[in-house]
Amino acid sequence: MVSSLILAPIAVLVIVNLPALRWPKKLAYPSALFLFAAQTLLAVFSPKALIYAGETSFLSLKIRADALSVLSLASIGLVLFVVALSGRVFFRDRQVRPDFASLLLVALAGMNAAVLATDLFSLYVFIEVVAITSYLLIAFDKKSPAMAAAFQYLALSALATTLLLGGVAIAILSAGTTSLDGIYAASQRTGSSGLLTHLALALFGAGLLIKSGLVPFHGWLPAAYSKAPAPVSVLLAGIVTKISGVYMLFRVVLSAFGFQPWFREVLLLFGAISIVAGAVAAIGENDFKKMLAYSSISQVGYIVVGLGCATPIALAGAAFHFFNHAVFKALLFVNAASIENRASTTDMRELGGLSERMPFTGATCVVGLLSAAGIPPLAGFWSKLMILGGLWYAGYHGYAIVALGGSLLTLGYFLIMQKKVFFGKIKDGLGGLGEVGRTLCISQALLASVTIASGIFFPWVLQTLVLPIGTLMVK
Amino acid sequence: MGSANTRPAYRDAHGKIDMDTLLVLALLLASVWTVSTARLLRSVIGLGLTSAVLAAALFRLEAPLAGVFELSVCAALVSVIFVMTVAVTQRLTKDDLSARQRQMLKRSWPIPLLVAVVAVVIFRHRTPANPFFATGISTDVRSMLWNERQLDLVGEMLVLLAGAFATVMLFKEAKK
Amino acid sequence: MTGILSSSFFWLYAFGALALVAIGAFAMLVAMNLVRLLIAIEMLIKGVTLFLALAGLASGNRGLAQSAIVTLIVIEVVLMIVANGLVLGLFRQRGTISTQLLNEVKE
Numbered sequence: 001m002v003s004s005l006i007l008a009p010i011a012v013l014v015i016v017n018l019p020a021l022r023w024p025k026k027l028a029y030p031s032a033l034f035l036f037a038a039q040t041l042l043a044v045f046s047p048k049a050l051i052y053a054g055e056t057s058f059l060s061l062k063i064r065a066d067a068l069s070v071l072s073l074a075s076i077g078l079v080l081f082v083v084a085l086s087g088r089v090f091f092r093d094r095q096v097r098p099d100f101a102s103l104l105l106v107a108l109a110g111m112n113a114a115v116l117a118t119d120l121f122s123l124y125v126f127i128e129v130v131a132i133t134s135y136l137l138i139a140f141d142k143k144s145p146a147m148a149a150a151f152q153y154l155a156l157s158a159l160a161t162t163l164l165l166g167g168v169a170i171a172i173l174s175a176g177t178t179s180l181d182g183i184y185a186a187s188q189r190t191g192s193s194g195l196l197t198h199l200a201l202a203l204f205g206a207g208l209l210i211k212s213g214l215v216p217f218h219g220w221l222p223a224a225y226s227k228a229p230a231p232v233s234v235l236l237a238g239i240v241t242k243i244s245g246v247y248m249l250f251r252v253v254l255s256a257f258g259f260q261p262w263f264r265e266v267l268l269l270f271g272a273i274s275i276v277a278g279a280v281a282a283i284g285e286n287d288f289k290k291m292l293a294y295s296s297i298s299q300v301g302y303i304v305v306g307l308g309c310a311t312p313i314a315l316a317g318a319a320f321h322f323f324n325h326a327v328f329k330a331l332l333f334v335n336a337a338s339i340e341n342r343a344s345t346t347d348m349r350e351l352g353g354l355s356e357r358m359p360f361t362g363a364t365c366v367v368g369l370l371s372a373a374g375i376p377p378l379a380g381f382w383s384k385l386m387i388l389g390g391l392w393y394a395g396y397h398g399y400a401i402v403a404l405g406g407s408l409l410t411l412g413y414f415l416i417m418q419k420k421v422f423f424g425k426i427k428d429g430l431g432g433l434g435e436v437g438r439t440l441c442i443s444q445a446l447l448a449s450v451t452i453a454s455g456i457f458f459p460w461v462l463q464t465l466v467l468p469i470g471t472l473m474v475k
Numbered sequence: 476m477g478s479a480n481t482r483p484a485y486r487d488a489h490g491k492i493d494m495d496t497l498l499v500l501a502l503l504l505a506s507v508w509t510v511s512t513a514r515l516l517r518s519v520i521g522l523g524l525t526s527a528v529l530a531a532a533l534f535r536l537e538a539p540l541a542g543v544f545e546l547s548v549c550a551a552l553v554s555v556i557f558v559m560t561v562a563v564t565q566r567l568t569k570d571d572l573s574a575r576q577r578q579m580l581k582r583s584w585p586i587p588l589l590v591a592v593v594a595v596v597i598f599r600h601r602t603p604a605n606p607f608f609a610t611g612i613s614t615d616v617r618s619m620l621w622n623e624r625q626l627d628l629v630g631e632m633l634v635l636l637a638g639a640f641a642t643v644m645l646f647k648e649a650k651k
Numbered sequence: 652m653t654g655i656l657s658s659s660f661f662w663l664y665a666f667g668a669l670a671l672v673a674i675g676a677f678a679m680l681v682a683m684n685l686v687r688l689l690i691a692i693e694m695l696i697k698g699v700t701l702f703l704a705l706a707g708l709a710s711g712n713r714g715l716a717q718s719a720i721v722t723l724i725v726i727e728v729v730l731m732i733v734a735n736g737l738v739l740g741l742f743r744q745r746g747t748i749s750t751q752l753l754n755e756v757k758e
Contacts, residue, residue: 006629013636061626099640106637110630117626121719125630128726132637135733136644144744148756151685151737154730155753158692159679162672165699168719169706176710178719223756495660499667502701506671506694510678515686522690529697533720536664536704537713541720545700548724553693553731560686560735564742624718631725638729645736 001049002065002116003056005073009035009109013102028098032105033084039112040077043070047464062179063116067468068254071319072115072247074465075326078450079238080108082330082443086231086337089439091140100140100231107133107235111243120171120178120204120256124164127211127244131157134240138228149220149227156220160210167204170196183256192260201257205249205266212245214270214304215277218297225293226346230337233289237296238330242322246303250319254472259310267308272402274301279409283416288336288346291417292329298406299325299372305403306387311394316462316470317386323465324371324379324451331368331447335361338436338444339421348417353426357433362422364444369414371451374407379455382462498535502528515565519557526550664705671698685738685748689731696727 012035016028043050050073053064065073087100110129117123131154138150171178174196175186187197213221221241225233249267253259278298285291303325306318338361339354340346355362371380384407391400435441454461505528509521526549533542621628675694682688700720707716742748 010629010632010636059625059629060622061629062623063626099644103637103640106633106640110633113626113629113633119624119626121722122624122626122630125627125634125722125726128730129630129633129637132634132641132726132729132733135737136637136641139645139737139740142644142740142744144741144752145756147737147740147744148752151734151741152753152756154734154737155679155688155692158695158730159676162675162695162699165696165723166672166702169699169702172703172706172712172716173710176712178715219757227756495663499663502667503670503674506674506697510674510687510691510694515684518687518690522693525694525697529701532664532667532701533704536701536708538704538707538717538720541700541704541717541724544721544724548728549693549697552728556731556735557686557690560738563739564686564748621718624722627718627722631722634726634729638732641729641733641736645733645740 002052002063003058003061005039005112006061006063006109006116007058009105009112013105013109016098017102025098028101028105029084029088032101032108033081035105035108036077036081036084038077039108040074040081043074043077044465047074047468062118063113064118065116067465067472068247068250068319069115071323071465071469072243073112075323076108076111076115076239076243078447079235079326079330080104082334082447083231083235083238085439085443086234086334089341089437090229090231090337096140100137103133103137103140104235107137107240111239114243115247115251118180120180120183120252121168122178123248123251124161124168127164127248128161130240130244131211134224134232134236137232137235138224140232141229143227145227146229149223153220153224156210156217160207163203163207163210167200167202167207170200170203174200180251180256184258187256187258187260197257198260198262201252201260201263204252205263208245208248208252209270210245211241212249212300212304213241213297214245214300215274215297218274218278221297222290222293225296226287226289230333230340233292234330234333234337237292237333238326241296241300242303242326246300246307246322249304250307250322253307253310259473264308264310267304268396268399271301271304271306271308272399274298275305275403275406276301276409279406279413283409283413286348288339288348288351288417288421289333291348291413292332292336295332295372295410295413296325296329298410299329302384302387302403302406305399306390309387309390309394309396309399310473311390312470312473313386314390314394315473316466317383317390319469320461320466321380321383321387324383324454327447327451327454328368328371328380331364331444331451332372334440334443334447335365335368338440341436341440342433348420350427351421352424353422354433355422357426358422358435360435360441361444364448365422366418367448367451369418371455373411373414375411377452377455377458379451379458379461382455382458494535498528498532502532515561516558519554519561522557523550523554526553661705661709664701668698668702668705671695671701674698683750685741685750685752688750689734689738692734693727693731696723700724 012031016024018024047070050065050070055062084104091097091100110126114126135150135154139147168178171183175183190197210217225237275298278294282291282294303318303321306314336346371378374381374384388400388403505525509518509525512518526545530542530546533545672695675691678691679688682691703716703720707713738748741752
């Protein structure tokens with residue numbers, strides 16, 4: 001049943017793109033929406049049904065779904081659902097909509113397979129699947145800045161590819177296999193003296209640091225996030241960078257190489273640098289989307305710092321922040337999309353006083369930024385608390401203080417943004433604006449309510465989705 | 476044949492031509508030429524040449540299936556794709572490097588030569604060829620591995636689907 | 652396993668693979684137009700392909716390495732198709748394939 005998460009999108013893809021008939025194309029969008037929603041609901045409300053390990057019956061795929069996979073599946077489904085909804089608004093030409101939906105389905109299959117795979121090389125394969133789909137989606141409108149941004153992303157990803165494959169090759173040398181379990185066994189056997197295993201982790205990890213957009217490997221990120229079409233920015237910031245970078249870091253450390261002490265230091269260091277550098281860069285930005293891009297770099301720093309701390313509480317907090325960031329960052333980018341849709345600009349110097357014209361967007365934007373800054377009772381507060389608490393109790397006082405400072409900076413730049421865009425006097429030319437249509441309002445409402453609900457119902461979320469990830473550490 | 480110290484670098488301990496050193500040398504020379512040659516079209520041809528030499532190296536490293544793929548796909552198909560792009564974006568004989576770059580390249584040709592000489596000097600004292608010959612179970616049929624790596628096949632299928640979309644999206648406009 | 656690492660056959664090809672990667676990385680940095688950048692990326696991938704084959708041979712895993720290389724080549728081709736498509740698209744809109752285009756979106 002779990003294999004259908006990979007195979008169903010492919011089946012739908014083939015059917016709706018059959019060359020002879022025309023009517024199946026109309027099914028592309030609705031079926032995509034259905035698959036995304038079904039996956040999210042399944043993962044959130046019956047996660048235990050998805051836990052699985054072994055070979056599937058249909059194609060004998062070797063897959064494994066543990067608590068981390070399930071949380072990722074929920075994030076993937078939710079973000080893709082919202083991206084699909086926003087896509088309907090931004091891609092008015094009905095001819096291109098099926099192609100957009102089809103690309104989203106490829107992304108779905110790729111990301112699902114990525115979180116279910118049990119082999120280091122397979123992880124690389126699906127990182128590439130998601131990456132190639134992203135390049136196409138960024139270039140979807142065929143506008144020149146977007147294509148240049150996609151090309152830049154491609155070039156840096158190629159560097160990451162080289163590092164990832166170098167790591168795979170060395171893993172073959174050291175462990176004789178690329179399966180995650182095999183590498184785990186080998187690293188347990190050789191411990192801290194297994195030079196080759198450490199080298200494999202170093203190379204593969206370096207590739208993942210690039211894919212995660214951590215400072216100083218983040219060169220591709222601001223351009224890609226800000227120049228992509230609005231729905232695609234939601235996709236990139238909401239889930240793609242997290243799955244191809246951050247989830248992979250979780251996976252190789254948890255299930256393959258283990259929490260090697262030196263690698264933990266690397267994660268802590270680059271995570272902390274990203275928290276601060278991302279926040280500082282966000283403060284100076286005038287473009288809304290670019291500011292959100294730098295903010296994403298900062299938030300991913302939190303997740304990585306939690307991972308580097310490597311205690312169950314910090315790990316669970318990092319995973320929960322993974323989910324929360326998907327939700328509130330997607331929300332903020334949908335807000336940006338709404339503003340772009342109405343005001344045709346995302347330059348904050350040209351915006352102002354929008355709260356009376358676009359009350360819904362303004363309100364959900366406040367929810368998003370409060371969750372991002374870690375204000376109770378929203379979800380972001382809990383995940384940041386767990387990460388900070390984990391850091392403090394593990395003895396990483398310095399890193400905890402840095403993380404706390406980052407939170408304050410986050411609150412700072414977001415409040416500045418809110419003031420610039422939504423409060424104050426309405427700038428000339430913006431007077432005639434109205435709120436966005438149903439579809440975008442539904443998307444914003446959905447994401448806002450998820451981040452509110454997962455904050456208020458935190459005990460339930462903790463029990464069903466988050467704590468099982470912490471226990472994964474105690475293998 | 477003489478003692479090891481006077482043996483030419485390209486001959487191994489048994490006096491046979493040392494394929495491996497020659498291959499690696501050829502590979503390095505081809506790749507350096509590819510990235511440093513002035514004309515873009517020559518660079519593309521160089522890429523195909525490098526792929527061909529790599530295919531030979533893959534055969535030598537007992538990866539014949541990979542070698543066949545590398546030769547037929549990379550040396551041929553990828554080169555064709557590049558030639559197409561170059562043909563559209565520039566006139567084929569145009570020189571795309573500025574005068575200053577050409578000068579820089581002219582001055583830096585000793586570097587690859589130096590690299591090649593260093594490689595040869597390092598590997599002058601070679602042990603007889605391939606110590607990894609036929610190690611047991613790995614000589615298994617490649618298809619058995621295809622039975623074990625279906626997830627990768629699914630990945631390839633997804634990549635090809637994306638490629639189909641790419642072709643339609645990015646290349647179609649020409650007719651308008 | 653340690654016996655392998657002292658064999659000069661291994662280090663010869665390892666040097667070759669590393670050199671390819673270095674040549675590709677260097678070419679990527681100095682590339683003045685997008686096609687040269689793509690050719691440099693191809694060099695990187697070739698280096699890593701060689702290294703994978705070598706690792707497979709040295710660890711007795713030739714089948715695994717070949718399967719990985721074949722998959723990698725499929726990915727590489729589609730990547731080049733997409734990349735060349737982007738170059739063509741940029742050329743159609745901007746009339747140039749200079750790497751200056753990338754600097755414009757960087758700031």
